[in-house]
Amino acid sequence: MARVLTAEAWAGRDTAAIARRLLGCRLVVGGSEGRRALRITEVEAYCGPHDRASHASRGRTPRNAVMFGPAGFWYVYLCYGVHEMLNLVTGPADYPAAVLIRGVEGIEGPGRLTRALRIDRRFNHLPATRTTGLWIEERDVPVESGDVAATPRIGVDYAGPEWSGKPWRFVLRAPGEARARRAKR
DNA sequence: TAAGTGATCTCT
């Protein structure tokens, strides 16, 4: 079985690098209905107290408190009254940062992902370990830089151009797509 | 393109 990635893998301060690092890793849901392990294909980085797009930018609140804790915990919250959003807390304690998991293979969209995998606020504040039933395993295939596209984050225009424009969304291209792009040129 | 949805936060 693949290696389970634990807090030290996510404890660094470079949230964007950690977000990229998550691409290709497997999000594993283990429950009574069995086990699903899906490659992570789309993520967004929310980086520190000054990131105006981040919930943490207006200080610590009951909702975002887990972001201010150590890395390796889940931050799950309800968005628009409808959708559960799944984030992995990153960075050292007292440095509020997290990576939003927006998509996995076969499931595009943060709200659809949580609905399909039955992930909800039960996981908020729990560690990403096997015992909680939701964890992350190492990639089984390396990800090359050419396989990763960086774009601005989605749905954060309210943060203003300086922050909404940062290329902190990362998408893993489908296998072979990077090669096809190179061949086209 | 717009409505639905309800927790959360900010201001009275």
Add this chain to the structure above:
DNA sequence: GAGATCACTTAA
């Protein structure tokens, strides 16, 4: 306690 806002999705 009221009002605004919101890291989205779906149906039209």
